[in-house]
Amino acid sequence: MEGLAIRASRPSVFCSIPGLGGDSHRKPPSDGFLKLPASSIPADSRKLVANSTSFHPISAVNVSAQASLTADFPALSETILKEGRNNGKEKAENIVWHESSICRCDRQQLLQQKGCVVWITGLSGSGKSTVACALSKALFERGKLTYTLDGDNVRHGLNRDLTFKAEHRTENIRRIGEVAKLFADVGVICIASLISPYRRDRDACRSLLPDGDFVEVFMDVPLHVCESRDPKGLYKLARAGKIKGFTGIDDPYEAPVNCEVVLKHTGDDESCSPRQMAENIISYLQNKGYLEG
Template identity: 75%
Template sequence: MASVGIRSLSLCKSLDLEYSEALCAKLRPVKVSVFNFTCKKLRISGGDTRSNFLEPIKAMDASKTTSDVNGGCNAIDDFLTTDCDGFPGKSTPKMSTVGNSTNIQWHKCSVEKSDRQELLKQKGCVIWITGLSGSGKSTLACALSRGLHARGKLTYILDGDNVRHGLNSDLSFKAEDRAENIRRIGEVAKLFADAGVICIASLISPYRKDRDACRALLPKGDFVEVFMDVPLQVCEARDPKGLYKLARAGKIKGFTGIDDPYEPPLNSEIVLHQREEKCDSPTHLAEVVISYLEAKGYLEA
């Protein structure tokens, strides 16, 4: 048996001492007798510890001594009855309803977006690249990511097709599913931006209202819309995935630009014009976007 404060704990042939028991014990430096696993007696006198077994207990005791100065908020009983150093007690929290989610509460953390941006030496934002299939959105996204990476900036690409391999694999290309596809990607992009990452979203996103809804998720200025202004005939001539040919043959229904509309942005931050007679390289287009980010201060904390 071992006497610790006002409690007796059995330490012979057992490791049953839980940290929760140690927390509940009123710990004070005392003379302790401990038996090891073969029941041989070990002597621990005052602060002279010949076993590392009670080091966690001693550390907790020291923590309690420190917390007494701050009102004793380190004790388990205090955690259950009061609000101590950010730990919730019996006070009733404000609950919310968001969409179909009820009884939820936003949990705020002391490490915020500004702290993460300072760590990364950049500002989190979303670069939303929109345009017809074959306009070069994914190619630009990769060139942009490569250019920013070379400058020591952290990026992540949310490509329309790639996201449908996992997160959005349950969605079709019906109008309502396309809207949900954009909404989910917008929410994920928002999280990346909040993490301080420069998130590059490249997807057709044909409807203005869906793109505007994603813009509304972020603080003003943190959503940078890049419109790949490439004529349909140029995109169809490229047809990198053979989708236009399938759409023209009637094998794909609701294909953007053929039998479903594309609504070009009205006020994009960046418009990249590509014409059949003049097609700039992806690297050059990426530099245009990078120059915009530099001018707006996104490449520094």
């Protein structure tokens, strides 16, 4: 980045950035932009600009560059640049919860079902997505409304800013848990299908819902079976050292301790089909009253 451009509608711009002369006036070129040399901008400010995708207008600032800006461009100052962006760790203040006149029981009565989260966890290649699809279809055939949050699909949108580092995986699970909670509150049977390797993260999602509304389903499939399937070729890449932190290879998977449903698959022909596994989950939901209004 060679410099910073400021849009000006007046013939001159006063700028107190060091190196430009605190009292000097410079006439912008005909295109209406004044180019400031990068050397005149503090290093931390240059880094902030380089890492920022956008700036947002604010109501009042200590302006160090006096310019009449168009409505589409917020004023930029050294003060603003040094403030940086919210790192996501600060919590919003002065917010209140607004209650709706339509409650969860009303929506469940309308749908003739009870909202819950079916959380399918297991190694890559264990069949999570396949069972999730079979479960969604089987419930649809029974007239029940579901929505599936697939781990890969969510990373195309909501979680596209996250990697597979441990802390990002935790944030990935947290976001999906919050979205799943909203679906359950609507009265939908939300099916979350993702590796979710860490027990503490799954337990954190469980704590978001009322007791009984988080149905943890463990795809109990041996690693060698999952690796023999390797539908995405990820195990091969991990074994070759081309993928780091891959669950089951060089990153741990913590199996559930007290989950609601365990689906075993040994890899032989006598093991249950995805449809049979889905029916096992449906039997649990039926017994717990989730398929009734």
